[in-house]
Amino acid sequence: MDADIVCVGFGPATAGFLSTLSKQLVHADGTPAVESAVAPGLPPQVLCYERADDIGFGVSGVVTKARALRASIPDIDKAGIPMAAPVGEEKVLYLLDPVGASRRSAMLRLADGFIRACKWALPFEDEALNLPWTPSFLHKHGGMVLSMGQFMQWVGARVQNTGTVQIWPGTPVSQALIENRKVVGVRLLDQGVTKQGAPGEGFTPGMDIHAALTVVGDGPVGPVGQQLDDIFGMPENHHARDWAVGMKFVVDLPEDTPLKPGTVLHTFGYPEPEIFGFFYAHPDRVASLGIFVPSWLDSPVRTTYFYLQHWMTHPHLWRFLKGAKLRSWGAKTLGESGRRGEPHLAGDGYARIGEGSGSTNVLTGSGVDEAWATGAQLAEAVLELLKAKKPFTKENLEATYVQRRRASWVEQEARAAEKSRDGFQRGVFPGLIGMALAGLSGGRLVLPGRPLRPWERIPSLEDYFRGRIPPGEVRQIRDDCYARGVSAHAALLERAGWPAIPHDGQLLVSHQDALLLGGKVQAPPGYADHVAFVFPNQCQRCGTKLCVEVCSGQAITPGENGVPNFDREKCIHCGACLWNCASPSPENLERMAVAFRAGAGGLHSAEN
């Protein structure tokens, strides 16, 4: 099939692209403002393929300054978007450890002791210090609290109502079509295949869509972005090594909640010092809350679900959450390399936008607005080229799209943020100081640190628990769990001092129950497994099985002969397995022994 423009993924970046483009493809009287090359007399044929089963099934807690959103949608504040609220009170809380189980450095313990000793003189309540002052770069004052799912559904309907673009959910793109180093379109995923990808009953090979321009907005772990990085490489000194798993609950707050819509709480310090948390209040007593577990938490048992439950039960947060009910949940990878993770933004026949193009600002913790902005910038560039009847060559896209991006606030702020988190490579304390320095100096002052590849950071289970659990017992616990086909993190962390979570059946539920309760997981048949263990001999030798321990859906479990099993029915498509592996790929040290490919299904919830 032939089109003029084909887009991969419908996240905020592509939404920004299509919102800007769709409005300008036809005149008010319906005649084309620019003409299609494949359907003469008509406006350009623009197609967008989204892998999730519907529009708005992505995951993101969203507080945003909404600068780019407002530039594209000036009436956004009055648009009546469900679950949207203007940002109200903003607080940053340092959470102390109420159970004594987290791993705190001597420096942090000293700080905790000081805070506890002076708590009568500090804004301290329920084991949390409300930072009396926070730097302006962390504020979202004047911005909005949104539900990504609700916003994307609203914006998707708006874009499709223009009649100039088509969005196809439930349609994963398997790869870019590349001829002589030029991207000439995309291939959709084969259907009617076995889990291993061999043709089966009702085999339908994925359709090829040829297009003059392929817009790649498939997010931080997208397979097309990975393919382009593998083929075209990264610019010098650029790499995507820093990541986080963001896991989020959407909850009904108790009837007497004191939290007003628009309230924004950010936390750090607990359950582990490296884990950041967010709590955003929507209208009608609904809240989005969750945590980020970063790749620089050097733990072989860095499980997000376990830590999220401990975070929710911290006394300072529990006073808002006691009596709350789970509505939906989800998890997703956040690309935390920022501008340093920026790939080649344009090449012959393609352009990259959004988080997969390094747009997320790691200093301000803002990704939606930046992703949208890069999409809108590409749309303006595309319109300029279409009007001038110029082809989508690397040179032309660099002169229009890349130049616009470089001249914008996105680039300016990304440069200030680029090295802001390097201090975390050396610990939480240096990390926080580095962020403050970079934020206050506009990126001129930073604490240096060398980002390691994810697999370089993972200690063995025995080393991680040394001093807390004897190595022999660590092995015994792991072997017992693996013999039962379950992950070992809960047993190990509980043995190391973490209390058991008191399940209440409505908010504090088991991981299994969350999979059933919170949004439903769907895995359409007829597709190949999108998670594959590509170097099984490495898995056999791997003692830490980080992929099993971290899996957000309990979809990866210990398997026979040391090679894990993958159960697609439980995969929520968080993408964490792409970077949570303890062993490098022998072919490319930036990748690991597990592959995360194009796939369908995942979580069904448009609230996330």
Ligand SMILES: Cc1cc2nc3c(=O)[nH]c(=O)nc-3n(C[C@H](O)[C@H](O)[C@H](O)COP(=O)(O)OP(=O)(O)OC[C@H]3O[C@@H](n4cnc5c(N)ncnc54)[C@H](O)[C@@H]3O)c2cc1C
């Ligand atoms: C828990 C969490 C909380 C967050 N909180 C905030 C916040 O408060 N404020 C903020 O500004 N940002 C926040 N972010 C970051 C923000 O969500 C991202 O920066 C933003 O979503 C990036 O947009 P994107 O369009 O580039 O990519 P994505 O949102 O990742 O969208 C990419 C889309 O491509 C689709 N796709 C992937 N592969 C394929 C394929 N092969 N074929 C077809 N489609 C495909 C995906 O399904 C997805 O819909 C948060 C992220 C998480 C995970």
Ligand code: SF4
């Ligand atoms: S995928 Fe990586 S972490 Fe998982 S078993 Fe294999 S080598 Fe170990």
Ligand code: SF4
């Ligand atoms: S298997 Fe699915 S749920 Fe598990 S880590 Fe990978 S993407 Fe996430």
